[in-house]
Amino acid sequence: MLFFVVESIKQYFSYPTQTSVSFAVERSQAFPAVSICNYSPFRLDNFIEPFINFTNSRNLTNTTDTSTISSEQSQYIRKFFQNLLNHGKPVDYYFFPLSSMLISCLYNGERCQATDFIPFLSSSFGRCYTFNAKMKSNESRVRSTTDDGGIGKLELQLYAHSHQYISYIAKDISVGMVAMIHDNTELPLIEVAGMQFDPGRKYKLNYKKRTNQLLPFPYSDCTTKVPLIMQAMFKRYADADYAYSQVLCSVLCIQAYTYDQCRCISPYQWTTQSIVLPGTDEIIEAPLCNATNECYANAQVRITTTNSIWDQFCSDCSQACSTVDFTITPSAVSAPSSVRIPEIKEFVEKSGITLPKNWTTTWQSEIQNNYVAVDVVCETTRVETYTQDASVSGVDVLSNVGGHTGLWIGISFLSIMELVEMLYRLIRYHYYILEGRIQRRNLEQL
DSSP: HHHHHHHHHHHHTTOEEEEEEEEEEOOSBBBOEEEEEESSSSOOOHHHHHHHHHHHHSSSSOOOOSOOOOOOHTTTTTHHHHHHHHTTEEEESSSHHHHHHHHEEEEETTEEEGGEEEEEEEEETTEEEEEOOOOOTTTTTOOTTTGGGOOOOOEEEEOGGGGGGGGHHHOOOSSOOEEEEETTOOEEEEEEEEEESSSSSEEEEEEEEEEEEEOTTOOOBOOOOHHHHHHHHHGGGTTBBOOOHHHHHHHHHHHHHHHHHHHOOGGGGGGGGGEEOOOOOOOOEEEEEOOOHHHHEEEEEHHHHHHHHHHHTTTTTOOBEEEEEEEEEEEEEEETTTTTHHHHHHHTTSSSSSSTTHHHHHHHHHHHHTTEEEEEEEEOEEEEEEEEESSSHHHHHHHHHHHHHHHHHHHHHHHHHHHHHHHHHHHHHHHHHHHHHHHHHHHHOO
C-alpha cells in the first residue's frame, strides 16, 4: 500500500501534462500582421555614389563610373555597409521606401496608405514594412476581420524596381518580393519565415489561425517576460508593442556570447547590435566583426554545441507560453491585366526611383517583370487551439491516495476476518464430528 501511495504522490510532483485540441468559431478575430520586403535591400541610385567615394578614398578602387558595380567592387560592399553601422551613420537612405513600392493597398475594400505600415529592419532585406502590427499608442488598435463589414481581406499591389538591384547582393535572384503573415505582436524574422514572390503574378494567401497555450511553471519552462536584451532591440521600434519570441531571444544571446569572446558580433546579423551581457544591465552597441574574422563563427559554434555556455548566456530563452501561428494556402494567377498597366506606369514614373534608361520603349515589359500583387484572406472563422493541460491535478492525487489506502486496508481486514470465520467454522465442524463419535462410542459400551 505504501509503495502505491508514494508513487501517486511522486507522479503528481513530476507535473505530467497532456495536450488537448479544441475548435472555436471566432466570427470577429484580429487580422494578422503582414510584413513585406523588397528582395534587394539596397537601391543602386542612392547607393553607388557614396560607395564609390568610400572605396576610392581607401584606395580600394579608382573609378568614377556610377552606372554599375563590377564584380571586383562588390567584395567591398559589406565593408562599406559595416563602416556605416560601426560609425552609427543612418542607413535608411540606401533602402527602398515603401511609398516607392506600394502601388495600392485595400483592407476590406477601404483604402490604406503607406502610413498604415511600420518599418523594421531585416539583415537580409534591409528596410521592411508591417501592416497591422500592434502599437503601444492607446489611439491605435489592431484591425479586425469584420471591420467595415468585410471578411478580413488585404489587397496589396507592389512594384520591385529591379533595375535598381545590386546583382551581387541579390545573388541569383533577378527580382522579387518577400512577405510574411504573423502575429500582431511578433517582430518578424522574415529571413527565415518569409515567402518569396515572383513578379508578373497575383498571389492569394488564404490563412487559418492556430493558437498554442502552455502551462506556466512548474508544468513547463515557458515565459512571457521580455528579457533586457530583447527590450534593447525593441527600442529601435519604439511605437510597436512587440512580445517575447524564443527564436529572437536565441539569436540575441548568441550575439552576446560572440561579443563576449570577440568584442564584435556577426556581420550577418547587423540588426542585433544592441546586446546585454549576462549579469549586467548595461546595453552595449556592439561593432560588427570583419567578414574575414573567424572568431565570430567559432563563437557561434561553441555556444550552440556547449550546454554550459548556452545555459549561462541563454537562460532567459525558454519557449513562449502563448503563440499564434497561421496555416497558409497559396495560389497565383498571371498579372497585371492590360487595364491596370497605365495606372502602374503612372505610379512608377512618380515613385521617386530613377527610371531605367530605356523606359520609354520597354516600360510594358518592365512593368510585367516588376509587378507583384498579394491578397491575404481569412479562409475560415474556425480557430484551432492547442492547450497544455495537467494530467494529474490535486484532486486526482487525493483520489489516488485515498483509493489505494482504502483498497489495501480493505483487502487486509476482510481477508483476516474471512480467515478467522473459516477457521471457526472448520473447528466447529470437526468438533461436532468428534463429539458425535464420542457419544456413539459411549453408547456402544453401555
